Each structure stands twice: as structure tokens, then as C-alpha cells.
Amino acid sequence: MDLKDLYQEIILDHGKNPRNLGKFENFNKDAKGHNPLCGDKVHVYLKVDENKKISDIKFEGHGCAISMASASIMTELMKDKDQKEVNELIEDFLKMIKDNPELKSNLISEDDKTKLMSLSGVKKYPMRVKCATLPWHTLISAMTNKPGEVNTEKED
């Protein structure tokens, strides 16, 4: 194991200075996520326009560098994506964190892929995988108007 794989510069940067942190007035979808084992919390706010496109996305929350960086990078990538694209990216990311060695989707640039792949270091740290996936599950919940809070201990 190498800590440098986990705490890459991109992660430390996004962890310390998360992008899109906060809340905006006219959001029309939102969801909360919680990891009861460690207390990490995230609240994702979305503005989804009439074409089902995410025109704005922000998040509030607190947690470790991994969960904050994951939420930060996720919100950057999701802006201006439509529902189909959002689903594709979420699926691709979750599969990469679980099994796939690489991201497969062509929806994002190589630079963005590198950014997202910086989170792949958690694969070697099974206890930390949920830190990386919590914001993504919360985004699914917000997109699908799922009632209640996402809870990392109640996933399939």
C-alpha cells in the first residue's frame, strides 16, 4: 500500500478547497447522505432545467479529505450534463471504484478522467471506499427524488 496513491495532490487540493461548496437559492432537487459509522455528511443541491440538464450543482457537508474531494470533483464534472449523461458517469465511476481498472465513458475529457481516477486509490483501502462513493449515491438520490437520507450502511 502506498499513501501517495490515496492522498494524491488532486485529492489534497480538492479536500482542502472543495469546489462548489455551499448552497444556492433556486435549487429544485436535493438529497442528504450520511455515513453513520464515521459521521460524514453531504447534502447535494441541484438545479435541473426543463431539458433535464444539471444547470447548477453545489454541495454542503463535512468529512474526510476523500469524501470532500470526491464531492468536489463530482460537482465539477456534473455541471451541464443531462440525466442520461449523469447516469452514465455515476455508473462508470462506481464500477471503477468497485472493479474496473479504468473509466470507460467518453463523456469527459482525458484531463477530467485523470482527475476522477485520482480517487481510485481508495480501492486498496476497503474501509474508505464509502467515503468516496457517498456523494455519488447522494447525487443519485437527488436526481431520482428518492425520499429519505442516503445511508452508507443501508446500501445493497
Place this chain on the structure above:
Amino acid sequence: MNIKDIKKEFPIFDNKVHNNDLVYLDSANSSQKPKVVVDRIYDFYTKEFSNVGRSVHYLAVAATNLYENTRVLVQKYINAKDPNEIVFTKGATEAINLVANTFGQKYLKEGDEILITELEHHSNYVPWHYLRKSKGVKINFADVDENGDISIESIEKKITPKTKILAITHLSNVTGAILPIKEIIQLAHSKNIPVLVDGCQGAPHLKLDMQDLDCDFYAISCHKMYGPTGLGVLYAKKKWLEELPPYQGGGGMIGEVKKEGITFGDLPNKYEAGTMATAQVIAFGESINFINKLGIEKIEEHERGLTKYGEEILRKNNSVKLIGSPKNKGSVLSFTLDGVHPHDIATILDEDGVAIRAGHHCCQILHEKLGLAATARASLGVYNTKDDLDQLNSSINKCIKIFNS
């Protein structure tokens, strides 16, 4: 046995963690096991196994004697009056559930109040919570002060004529505060309020004397006392065990069973339904022998010295903020680091073989009060040394370096 070489008695320390020596600082969560305890489980299953308290064959009689022998060892260890005041449970959690359930059933009614504190572990809050719904009782919380302490006055302030039971920790698993429980019990008794003490952190580190404390209930977690998992002890004054109804029904706890009705067994069988964790109980006897050989006073002194040393070196480290500076502090060092989340601390420390816990330590009420979502916690056991704490400090410095580079 010498406390300085005590690590040798614990086989776990023969293993490497990420190619490093194990620095185990998570004993408040669960302690490691000495070889004598592990061997006792193996020996029991390979040479002596039988169920207890039922059959009359050779093995059954021998196993029953071994099982009951541990009850007497526990009784003596905590200076209870009678071995029948010792009930084995599946953990301290079950011990508290047993009291909440049976005491609630028999004595509590709508509007009654239960007093606990803001320091309590979830296992000394959640079991009482059920009584809110089933009985309509109210739960009050005695305030923790800025040092992470609970004063006698803070308890007194929350006692009302409706307070029916006080449930309180002996030693906080987050701030390390050792509560003045003898005085608190005296105060509660002066108002006819029985007291349950959550002794999960107390029993492994402090000398106990139930008769001197005069507490009504004391819950013990065996796996935090160098013993096996799946086992706890409830100490309860005999009068309570006689008065309260059984907790669970099943084999072993009955007197006479007829179609028309059932009578229940004598103490302590009344509270030990079904086949118990026999091997664990017998092995726990070895944990107590192990502690007794070293002497709990010696262990206390050793851990007190280490706690002080740990506090000193962490206070000198400007990036570390220690959580809780109670008057009387026991073997728990909770802390936060500027700009590094406790989970990241725990992962980075783990790489060096340093095992700590990060999170809310099952104390969300306290963390909310402290305004913290999580803390990092190093907690000590008999096997720890100053070297372990130096390693902790140097690994903490590594965290700071990674996050501030």
C-alpha cells in the same frame, strides 16, 4: 510477570502491520488477548467441552464447575457480596438492555424520568430510549462541562421528584473523565434513586469495589478486559435480581414449566436463558487471573503514567488539540488535528502500524455538544509503552506533513 515485558504475553504483537510493529492504541474499543486466554478457549474445546448446568456426566459437571468458578472470580474481582449477583450476558450492551427492559417494565410509568449524561456511549442511551415509546418516560441529560467532565452538581441539577433511575458512565470513552461515581451514587441514593454504572471503560482500568460503591447495577464488557468477545457481566444487587422480572425466556432459567404456567429459576439462572457463552466465560476467568497476577493497582499506575506522558507530548505538538482535560483522566487521548480529518489521520497512522479509532466513538450526543463531527482517539492498555506514544506523535507529524506539503 513484569509489566515492562507484558507485550510478550500477547501473541498479536508477533505480527507485523504493513511491515511495521503493531502499535495498538485502540483498547477502549477492544483490548488484545493474552496467550493464556486464547489457550484457555482451545483447551476447553479440545479437552473439557460440554454444556453446563444440565447433564450429570463427568464433562458436564467439570464444565459447570469451571463456568461457576469464573462467576466467583468476577465476584471477588469487583468485591460483590454474593456470586449470585453476577449475571453473564452477551455484552455490556445486553447488560444495560436487561436493566432498562426489566426495570422499565416493572417500575416505570408515563411521565417518569430517567437521568443519563451527555457523556454516555450509545449503549447507555439507546436501551433507555425504547422506554420513551413503550412507557412514555422522559430522558434527561446531565450537562458535560468544557473539560469533558460531569460534576456532582450537574447531576443534582437534573434530578427531579420524577427521576426513577440514574444511568451513568464510570469513565468516558472520549474525554477519559473518571466520574466521582461513589459521591454521585450517594447523592442519588439520598433521593431514593437507584444507579446503573456503565463500567465498560472503568472495569479494565480501575480497582472496583461494589460494596464500597454501593451501586445498584454495574455493566462490564469482557472483551475490553483482555477477555473474549460475546461476553459481558451485569453486577446487580441481589434485591434487584430478586425483584425484577426475567429478561429472556428459555431453557436453564426456569423452575417448573406446566401448561398452566411457569415458575422461574433461582439466581443467577433466572437471567441466563439458553446455552451461554460457556467457553468465553471460562476463558474470561483467565483474563481476571491475568489482571490479578499483575495487580490492578499496578496496571492503573502504569496506565496513569502513560496517559500523562501522552498528554504531555501531544500538548507540545502545536497542531494537536486534545479533547477533554478532566480533573481525573483515564487512559483515553482523544484529539483533532488542524486541517486533517480524523479518518485521514487514522488511515495515515495505520500505514505505520499505529491502530487508533476515528469517528464519534458511539457518542454522538457528546460530539454534537463539542461541535465536532468526529475525533481521533488513542486509547491505552496494559501492553502500551512510552515508545508507542512516541510513535503516535511521530506518525501524527507525518499526517501534518502530508496535508500541509
